[in-house]
Amino acid sequence: MSLPLAQRVARSSATLATPTSTLDGFREWWHWQQVADASRVRRIAFDQLRSWSFHAETGNLVHDSGGFYTIEGLRVHRDSGPVHAWTQPVIHQPEIGILGLVAKEFDGVLHFLMQAKMEPGNFGGLQLSPTVQATRSNYRRLHSGRAVSYIDYFTGAHRPSVLADARQSEQGSWFYRKRNRNVIVEVTDAVDVLDGFRWLTLGQLHHLLEFDDLVNMDSRSVLACLPFAFAGEPAGQREVSTELLSWITEARSRHEVTAERIALSEVTGWKTLPDRITHEDGAFFDIIAVDVTTEGREVHSWTQPLLAPRGVGVAAFLVRRTESGPHVLVGTRVEAGAADVLELGPTVQCTPENYVVLPGGPEVPFLSHVLQAPKPRVLFDTVLSEEGGRFHHARNRYMLVEVPPEAELPESSDHRWVAMSELAGLIRHSHYLNVEARTLITCLQKVLTCSPTPPQYDL
Incomplete structure (x- = not known):
């Protein structure tokens, strides 16, 4: 008889080595992933952006396709805090992306299919991401690139067993009402493990959290959705009091x-320079532009704006x-x-x-x-x-x-x-x-x- 999910999660959390996966094996695999990564990211001026431009009427920074996301303005009023009113740039990305983990049991232990993924804003290059980490624009191939690997496990008509599934927020100071779907599915059939992917137990992933800038935000967010039994609590209890x-x-x-969306041109207290939009006090964050080249993504070369925090x-x-x-x-x-x-x-x-x-x-x-x-x-x-x-x-x-x-x-x-x-x-x-x-x-x-x-x- 199959164990309850909370107990299976606890077993995976307590396991650091299986015939399928060991930390030494991960260490070697990760080394060669880094060696093979030829990605390059360099900052550029806004006039070097391709397929992005400042809208003539609003000043918003938009993609030519109308997809992905926009850099807009936000006007805020609140009744508490040290500042009661301000305007700021904000990322508006209304589409819901998928942050998905594929799980499979090997030798009685749950493993999770993780990806060595390059993102243009990553500190240190590659980070360990979920099986699928994709916006709707990406998995619908608005970029005209190749398909997102393993996406059918999360969008197909016959999905595997669902272990967790919820829409979760992201940074509310930088995004306007951003949500991504955090989902974990379990498969029983064989999975073709592509280059750049590797099975890991939850215990191994927990150990890897000790390393700076290794397990990425999306992986951490999805893993938090697993049912977990803590000492002194009934296994898997998830009751919320009134x-x-x-x-x-x-x-x-x-x-x-x-919070009212406004044109970027209406934002005050910020100045637009050739290579960044920055606060007049030099605080909070900048909006910058980057040029990206990589072999490990659906598209091999592109430019885009990014939000760059200070500190x-x-x-x-x-x-x-x-x-x-x-x-x-x-x-x-x-x-x-x-x-x-x-x-x-x-x-x-x-x-x-x-x-x-x-x-x-x-x-x-x-x-x-x-x-x-x-x-x-x-x-x-x-x-x-x-x-x-x-x-x-x-x-x-x-x-x-x-x-x-x-x-x-x-x-x-x-x-x-x-x-x-x-x-x-x-x-x-x-x-x-x-x-x-x-x-x-x-x-x-x-x-x-x-x-x-x-x-x-x-x-």
């Missing part, structure tokens, strides 16, 4: 935010272990591009240097608890990249910091201790957990499982 849902609803009702962010959960299972201190994240006012995010989510230019230089709640935590209390601390298809070298320092039982950290209207089992329940639905929180949930899955200590080596 009290928590009411707290979220109250927060959404309390905060007033309006490395910090995203952290404070964690408390209880008899009923682990709890984390979540914060409400009001972001201009959110579809429903706010989502739950990390305890701390910020780029510290950006706060210097804000009125009054506001302090970030709990930031000192994270950055000044004693080393034994730091459960996880790795710099990981955000999505490289739209962002250039966007990176966050992801941290999990354990709070001692005697510490008093009171809840507030914007921070609340929540059981991991409840967060797992919220992940089944859209508009609840932001992408940084989903990354930290995947990292916490890694920390709180009892995987054996793997061999230490550099990639």
Whole structure:
């Protein structure tokens, strides 16, 4: 009899070697993937873009096909925070992409088909991505390139068994209401493993999270959707209390935010230079352009705009272990591009240097608890990249910091201790957990499982 999915996930998380996959084998494979990668990305001026241009009337940066995405303006008003009104550039990509993992059981252990994928904004070149990571424009071949590998597992008429499937948000400060479908399917038939793809267990993927800029954002987001059993919790329990849902609803009702799409030419406080759109204070982010050449994508050469953040962010959960299972201190994240006012995010989510230019230089709640935590209390601390298809070298320092039982950290209207089992329940639905929180949930899955200590080596 087949085990419940949560137990199969736990077994995969505890497995670091199988006849199909080992960490030493991954290390060699990854080395040769990097050697074979001849991708080149260079920054260019806007007038060197091909198939992209500034619209004559709006000033928006648009693709000639009308697809992919646009760089537009956003006018924001909110009733809280250090700034109550502003305008900014924003990425508008209304189409829903697919972030898909193919899973298959080998020798009684779930494996996941991962891809060594180049994205133009990746820090360090290749990163480990899901089986499929594609926008609708890409998998419908609007670029006139070759078909996306394995896409039929997610769009075909006879799809395999579905383990997880939900539309999830992406960065609400940089995207306007962006959603991607996060889906995991399990197959039983043989799968032809193409060059650049490799089966890995969940335990191996958790180990690889310890390496900077290796497991990409989309992989982390999809993996967070797996049912997971934490110590002290019933296996796979995903019940969400009415009290928590009411707290979220109250927060959404309390905060007033309006975000209106406007022409890029109407944005104030930003200046357009030949090679970038930049804030007048030199903060937040730039819009830049890049020229890309690669052999490993559906199209071998193209140009595109990217959003390039200033500075490395910090995203952290404070964690408390209880008899009923682990709890984390979540914060409400009001972001201009959110579809429903706010989502739950990390305890701390910020780029510290950006706060210097804000009125009054506001302090970030709990930031000192994270950055000044004693080393034994730091459960996880790795710099990981955000999505490289739209962002250039966007990176966050992801941290999990354990709070001692005697510490008093009171809840507030914007921070609340929540059981991991409840967060797992919220992940089944859209508009609840932001992408940084989903990354930290995947990292916490890694920390709180009892995987054996793997061999230490550099990639």
